[in-house]
Amino acid sequence: MPFSKQGTDTEGRSALKEAQTQLDRAAELLSLDPNLAERLRHAKRSLIVAVPVRMDDGHVTSFTGYRVQHNVTLGPGKGGIRYAPSVNLEEVTALSMWMTWKCALMNIPFGGAKGGICCDATKMSRGELQRMTRRFTFEIFNFIGPDKDIPAPDMYTNEQTMAWIMDTYSTQVGHSVPGVVTGKPAVIGGSVGRREATGGGLVNLIMSALEHLGLEPGKMTAVVQGFGNVGSVAAQELSRRGVRILAVSDVDGGVYNKAGLDIDALIHHVEWKQPVTAFSGGEPVTNAAILEIPCDILVPAATSGQITAENAPRIDCRILAEGANGPTTLEADRILEDRGVFLIPDILGNAGGVTVSYFEWVQDSQQYFWDMSEIQGRLEKIMKRAFAEVMALSAEKKVGHRMAALMIGISRVAEAMRLRGLYP
Numbered sequence: 001m002p003f004s005k006q007g008t009d010t011e012g013r014s015a016l017k018e019a020q021t022q023l024d025r026a027a028e029l030l031s032l033d034p035n036l037a038e039r040l041r042h043a044k045r046s047l048i049v050a051v052p053v054r055m056d057d058g059h060v061t062s063f064t065g066y067r068v069q070h071n072v073t074l075g076p077g078k079g080g081i082r083y084a085p086s087v088n089l090e091e092v093t094a095l096s097m098w099m100t101w102k103c104a105l106m107n108i109p110f111g112g113a114k115g116g117i118c119c120d121a122t123k124m125s126r127g128e129l130q131r132m133t134r135r136f137t138f139e140i141f142n143f144i145g146p147d148k149d150i151p152a153p154d155m156y157t158n159e160q161t162m163a164w165i166m167d168t169y170s171t172q173v174g175h176s177v178p179g180v181v182t183g184k185p186a187v188i189g190g191s192v193g194r195r196e197a198t199g200g201g202l203v204n205l206i207m208s209a210l211e212h213l214g215l216e217p218g219k220m221t222a223v224v225q226g227f228g229n230v231g232s233v234a235a236q237e238l239s240r241r242g243v244r245i246l247a248v249s250d251v252d253g254g255v256y257n258k259a260g261l262d263i264d265a266l267i268h269h270v271e272w273k274q275p276v277t278a279f280s281g282g283e284p285v286t287n288a289a290i291l292e293i294p295c296d297i298l299v300p301a302a303t304s305g306q307i308t309a310e311n312a313p314r315i316d317c318r319i320l321a322e323g324a325n326g327p328t329t330l331e332a333d334r335i336l337e338d339r340g341v342f343l344i345p346d347i348l349g350n351a352g353g354v355t356v357s358y359f360e361w362v363q364d365s366q367q368y369f370w371d372m373s374e375i376q377g378r379l380e381k382i383m384k385r386a387f388a389e390v391m392a393l394s395a396e397k398k399v400g401h402r403m404a405a406l407m408i409g410i411s412r413v414a415e416a417m418r419l420r421g422l423y424p
């Protein structure tokens with residue numbers, strides 16, 4: 001079950017409780033100073049704003065928007081903005097906490113933040129989305145900035161959303177400030193390769209995992225849940241490396257083809273605003289069933305809380321490569337670990353996005369832009385290094401890959417906090 005409007009799934013778990021439980025376990029294994037652990041359990045700053053928007057029919061709807069900065073010890077806050085009905089303070093806080101660990105794991109000088117608006121973006125016109133984005137930016141104006149907190153795209157936001165945020169912020173400041181967001185179009189200071197970075201980075205890690213396990217990409221099959229930015233790029237990159245993509249899905253359901261889907265044709269199909277289920281190159285499959293299709297590589301790239309204690313015993317894959325944030329609950333984690341599934345945990349798996357966001361921010365501050373091969377080369381190097389560090393700590397401490405990744409991220413942030421001390 002996905003986490004609901006209240007930030008909890010039907011079994012009463014909340015994304016935030018899961019994130020805090022992970023922190024508690026990592027703190028115990030790291031023998032972390034309890035005073036530092038106490039500080040890390042809470043977000044530094046949370047802002048809730050009303051976002052009144054004149055809808056196309058003339059009436060006004062007030063949406064609720066959030067921006068949470070969990071920790072800014074290592075640098076400005078960094079994290080996406082999502083537009084979804086599930087968005088609430090708990091979910092955004094949990095996601096901001098995961099951003100803190102992720103940036104530290106990748107050795108990127110950013111803290112963790114996240115934002116969003118509780119809305120159904122799929123039912124809004126372009127004009128409504130633009131007015132909502134601009135008003136939200138205005139409401140959080142004092143909170144964000146290239147040295148304070150830098151938003152990026154997430155679920156149901158994209159390059160265009162970032163362009164509107166950048167424009168609104170720049171209008172208030174009085175000059176162009178490209179570094180206020182990442183994931184913007186290249187022509188206004190975006191980076192080449194940012195759009196493909198999350199899915200592409202995940203595929204770099206999958207290739208490292210296959211090498212580690214002695215498996216050949218050309219003999220592998222994969223299933224991808226979610227066919228947006230992350231899922232479509234991951235499916236395309238896997239397919240280019242010879243992996244047979246058996247099934248993909250979007251929010252309405254999926255398509256399955258035992259012989260393998262034509263991913264380029266499917267990407268072309270969804271570019272015309274068609275749901276994946278309307279694709280003629282496969283049979284329909286539900287979102288629940290897609291996760292249980294036997295395959296070598298399963299890529300959840302949609303939303304949180306998809307793999308639970310209920311369906312984990314039926315998940316049949318060798319590698320679980322998490323593109324989405326928090327797709328697997330803690331109980332499901334234990335079940336899959338016991339069954340020997342090789343996990344690429346979310347804070348590592350989808351960190352390609354924030355890594356190239358960091359490159360974008362560096363390029364904006366220098367006003368000097370790199371080419372695609374430089375971006376891809378640097379990204380691959382950082383992903384491989386983080387993968388090797390997670391594997392090494394997992395083996396040394398005899399902990400799962402998720403815990404190893406969390407321990408690396410948390411220990412780096414905690415050490416920086418210890419050195420900086422507590423004010424006053």
Ligand code: NAD
Pocket residue numbers: 002153154155156157198225226227228229230231249250251252287301302303304323324325350351353354
């Ligand atoms: P997106 O909006 O581009 O795509 C989301 C996809 O998931 C769409 O195909 C949508 O139809 C589908 N979807 C939504 N709810 C679903 C559900 N309940 N079941 C099945 N499919 C569902 O979003 P995205 O940017 O690709 O993000 C996907 C995930 O990756 C999110 O968890 C996000 O936090 C994470 N992520 C994204 C980035 C990035 O750079 N975009 C970076 C890090 C993590």
